Amino acid sequence: LGKARIDEVAKVAGVSKTTVSHALTGSRPVSPAARAKVEAAVETLGYRANSLARGLRTQRSLTIALVIPDITNPFYPMVARGVQDAMGDAGYQVVLCSTDADPARESAYIEDMIARSVDGLILGQLSASLDSFSELVERRIAVVTLGPKPPLDIGDQVMGDNRVATTEATAHLLRAGRTRIAFAGAGNETGPAAERLAGYQDALLSAGLTLDPALAVGSGYDRATGSMSVEQLLDAGVAFDGLVCVNDLSAIGALDALRQREVSVPQDVGVVGFDDIDAAELVRPRLTTVDNRAYEKGTVCGRLLVQRLSGDLTGPSRSIVVPGRLVIRESA
Amino acid sequence: LGKARIDEVAKVAGVSKTTVSHALTGSRPVSPAARAKVEAAVETLGYRANSLARGLRTQRSLTIALVIPDITNPFYPMVARGVQDAMGDAGYQVVLCSTDADPARESAYIEDMIARSVDGLILGQLSASLDSFSELVERRIAVVTLGPKPPLDIGDQVMGDNRVATTEATAHLLRAGRTRIAFAGAGNETGPAAERLAGYQDALLSAGLTLDPALAVGSGYDRATGSMSVEQLLDAGVAFDGLVCVNDLSAIGALDALRQREVSVPQDVGVVGFDDIDAAELVRPRLTTVDNRAYEKGTVCGRLLVQRLSGDLTGPSRSIVVPGRLVIRESA
DNA sequence: ATGAAAGCGCTAACAC
DNA sequence: GTGTTAGCGCTTTCAT
Numbered sequence: 001l002g003k004a005r006i007d008e009v010a011k012v013a014g015v016s017k018t019t020v021s022h023a024l025t026g027s028r029p030v031s032p033a034a035r036a037k038v039e040a041a042v043e044t045l046g047y048r049a050n051s052l053a054r055g056l057r058t059q060r061s062l063t064i065a066l067v068i069p070d071i072t073n074p075f076y077p078m079v080a081r082g083v084q085d086a087m088g089d090a091g092y093q094v095v096l097c098s099t100d101a102d103p104a105r106e107s108a109y110i111e112d113m114i115a116r117s118v119d120g121l122i123l124g125q126l127s128a129s130l131d132s133f134s135e136l137v138e139r140r141i142a143v144v145t146l147g148p149k150p151p152l153d154i155g156d157q158v159m160g161d162n163r164v165a166t167t168e169a170t171a172h173l174l175r176a177g178r179t180r181i182a183f184a185g186a187g188n189e190t191g192p193a194a195e196r197l198a199g200y201q202d203a204l205l206s207a208g209l210t211l212d213p214a215l216a217v218g219s220g221y222d223r224a225t226g227s228m229s230v231e232q233l234l235d236a237g238v239a240f241d242g243l244v245c246v247n248d249l250s251a252i253g254a255l256d257a258l259r260q261r262e263v264s265v266p267q268d269v270g271v272v273g274f275d276d277i278d279a280a281e282l283v284r285p286r287l288t289t290v291d292n293r294a295y296e297k298g299t300v301c302g303r304l305l306v307q308r309l310s311g312d313l314t315g316p317s318r319s320i321v322v323p324g325r326l327v328i329r330e331s332a
Numbered sequence: 333l334g335k336a337r338i339d340e341v342a343k344v345a346g347v348s349k350t351t352v353s354h355a356l357t358g359s360r361p362v363s364p365a366a367r368a369k370v371e372a373a374v375e376t377l378g379y380r381a382n383s384l385a386r387g388l389r390t391q392r393s394l395t396i397a398l399v400i401p402d403i404t405n406p407f408y409p410m411v412a413r414g415v416q417d418a419m420g421d422a423g424y425q426v427v428l429c430s431t432d433a434d435p436a437r438e439s440a441y442i443e444d445m446i447a448r449s450v451d452g453l454i455l456g457q458l459s460a461s462l463d464s465f466s467e468l469v470e471r472r473i474a475v476v477t478l479g480p481k482p483p484l485d486i487g488d489q490v491m492g493d494n495r496v497a498t499t500e501a502t503a504h505l506l507r508a509g510r511t512r513i514a515f516a517g518a519g520n521e522t523g524p525a526a527e528r529l530a531g532y533q534d535a536l537l538s539a540g541l542t543l544d545p546a547l548a549v550g551s552g553y554d555r556a557t558g559s560m561s562v563e564q565l566l567d568a569g570v571a572f573d574g575l576v577c578v579n580d581l582s583a584i585g586a587l588d589a590l591r592q593r594e595v596s597v598p599q600d601v602g603v604v605g606f607d608d609i610d611a612a613e614l615v616r617p618r619l620t621t622v623d624n625r626a627y628e629k630g631t632v633c634g635r636l637l638v639q640r641l642s643g644d645l646t647g648p649s650r651s652i653v654v655p656g657r658l659v660i661r662e663s664a
Numbered sequence: 665a666t667g668a669a670a671g672c673g674c675t676a677a678c679a680c
Numbered sequence: 681g682t683g684t685t686a687g688c689g690c691t692t693t694c695a696t
Contacts (some may be wrong), residue, residue, distance in 0.1 A: 053673035
């Protein structure tokens with residue numbers, strides 16, 4: 001049991017390999033009688049087609065790879081689950097590759113996945129050189145990118161709306177009557193920070209406020225970013241009654257620093273984060289933040305890829321935005 | 333570029349397919365001259381061996397699958413990273429399969445991975461029927477299990493020491509002079525809870541205390557488990573000055589309930605958790621807990637599998653314990 | 665040190 | 681509706 005090949009199934013069923021193959025894949029009509037015999041033989045032998053051989057022959061592996069920068073970042077496991085849920089039903093196997101944000105590793109994974117004849121690729125964050133990408137284009141491998149627009153058009157993209165969502169989060173602070181609103185993580189050159197900062201500025205401007213550079217502080221995406229931002233503001237004697245943080249981790253750091261300096265949240269200062277990581281609900285006060293909808297992004301990526309692979313979707317690359325959603329808790 | 337096959341490399345290099353193959357895999361001596369020509373041809377053509385064809389021929393895929401119950405449980409991503417770090421250097425590709433704790437899905441994944449000729453399997457939590465397992469044994473696929481001892485001997489195992497670690501955590505409470513120590517999550521039938529409860533009891537007994545059934549409350553592994561346990565104790569008027577929780581999530585729930593009932597931690601009650609999830613450091617007071625060493629467990633699994641696959645390790649299944657480590661923070 | 669040829673297990677023309 | 685046969689791209693005897 002377990003190591004049977006298609007010839008044996010054919011022999012036991014009393015038909016040819018061809019018929020077994022077609023009965024199993026449904027690639028051409030098979031008489032009910034033959035089908036029944038094949039199914040019985042498969043059952044008794046515990047047969048399962050060798051997918052290496054099948055893939056070699058068909059040039060399709062029913063496998064797609066999800067390449068992400070960091071599997072320990074809780075955002076990506078949720079994305080992965082969404083992708084799996086969207087593609088599993090279509091019969092695709094999802095292979096997860098975590099690159100640790102190392103461009104060399106990303107290239108290596110992509111090349112390896114090509115060598116393994118994956119049918120498609122979902123790239124969670126682009127850092128690799130364009131070399132690997134051009135190969136993707138040449139080989140006509142279906143690609144979906146998750147995140148900001150890549151320099152080269154290599155496939156469909158799904159992205160968030162950092163700017164709009166942050167505008168909304170900032171507006172929430174404004175609606176509470178706050179007017180001196182700071183931004184923690186303003187100094188980041190790369191990543192989504194710039195868009196979030198812009199969204200924050202949009203909100204202030206459309207509320208008729210002026211931008212005070214003294215209120216835009218800090219850089220990075222970790223807890224230290226938040227605490228240092230708060231300390232910088234406090235030490236400089238900059239008055240503020242609201243704080244928009246570049247992400248949840250920095251917001252949690254900010255909460256720490258505010259508690260330490262005996263500034264009460266949300267009474268004295270309202271704080272909002274971005275991401276809605278698990279910890280946002282665990283800290284006290286519970287963090288008001290923007291749900292970046294990792295799971296939904298995963299399902300959108302998966303559906304897009306399935307459509308491309310099945311030919312249901314053709315034509316130029318699409319770009320889909322999955323809007324963030326404000327989650328109001330206690331911190332603002 | 334990119335779609336070259338071995339014949340083309342051979343032609344460009346002016347040698348036979350055979351020589352190209354051996355030059356690339358090192359499976360037999362090749363003259364320096366031939367090797368140089370092959371390498372040049374590979375370079376110019378951007379050749380990469382098709383791993384489906386290679387696997388079909390060699391019956392090895394240099395791929396192993398890591399089957400885990402839930403990718404959104406932060407424990408497993410850390411394990412995955414450990415496995416990857418341990419196996420990547422040996423040239424193995426790690427494929428992650430998340431089963432959502434669904435036995436059917438687990439079986440399906442295992443069978444699928446067999447069909448894909450994976451060389452080995454790391455099983456993060458056993459729930460599948462023994463059917464799939466027996467096939468693993470028949471096919472002599474290398475298996476490492478992570479977690480409690482499986483009913484059938486299917487390979488090496490690496491596990492934690494829930495009991496001993498919980499004894500240590502409880503002893504930490506005892507050393508602080510606490511004598512009325514409760515356990516939250518005592519009602520769990522399955523999983524690691526039973527071992528942890530036993531460890532807690534061990535500690536009390538060896539401190540010369542008697543076990544008060546009124547102090548063993550709650551069931552489950554989530555935050556509600558912890559809050560409800562605390563409320564049950566408080567409502568029943570059971571005095572306690574220490575609380576051992578079955579895991580961090582329940583400990584965080586307990587912290588919530590204690591704050592709500594105005595019991596101060598660690599002054600009135602010392603609280604310890606288990607797992608050391610990220611949130612343990614994020615809650616206030618910071619949670620004292622047991623680091624279950626996910627990354628180390630992953631590397632141990634990976635190393636074990638590499639040794640089995642390379643033949644460096646033979647003989648009966650081994651069982652390796654990765655001890656937990658007490659992390660003292662503020663809650664006790 | 666090198667090559668010719670067989671074949672891993674499967675599917676898909678092509679014939680009937 | 682079914683079977684025969686030729687490969688998919690690679691490794692590996694076996695022969696030189």
